[in-house]
Amino acid sequence: MKVIELIEKLNLTVFGTAKGENIEISGGYTSDLLSDVMGKAESGNAWITLQSHKNAIAVASLRELSCIILINNNEPEEDMLEQANEEGIPVLGTSLSAFETSGLIYNLLKK
Template identity: 50%
Template sequence: MNVETIIKELNLKVRSASDKLNNNVTGGYTGDLLSDVIANSHEGDIWITRQVHQNIVAVASLKEHAGIILTNSCEPTGETLEKANQEKIPVMISDLPAFELTGKIYNLLVK
């Protein structure tokens, strides 16, 4: 499954790297503590978080995540978007809270 499919299924808004929506999604990780995400997420994961600052892009880039989804309609900062476009990391927005969003993506991935 790629990022674009998840965007369509869950009605996400795309805020950066719209040319990278064919990134393959192999799993997911939900978390706001960067050390937890660095230690436990995997390459190809879609990362679900409430953090909106630019350091999330460095984490996603280092871990080679397929993309980042911000929960509860949170908007990324301008610096985050600038970095995400540079690093080609899709940042998306969902109006759902993390619990619901995680459940929906989990169900899509295990189908």
């Protein structure tokens, strides 16, 4: 599934300029610890987190994650969004919790 399809299916907010029309989602990883994501997430994973600062983009870029989904109505800090736009990483948002978001994405990807 492409990131743009996930945006439509879960009605996610798109904060930046990247919508991931050509970015394939390989799976998901849910964590707020940057070292955990660095060490355990797989390339192409959608990252579900509340970390809304610039360092999240560094992690997503270095590990080649497909998108960042900010949970619980969290919004990205300005410099996070600037960096995300520069690198073409979709930063998305939802009002749902990490648990609910992960469950929905898990089911969508399982099909």
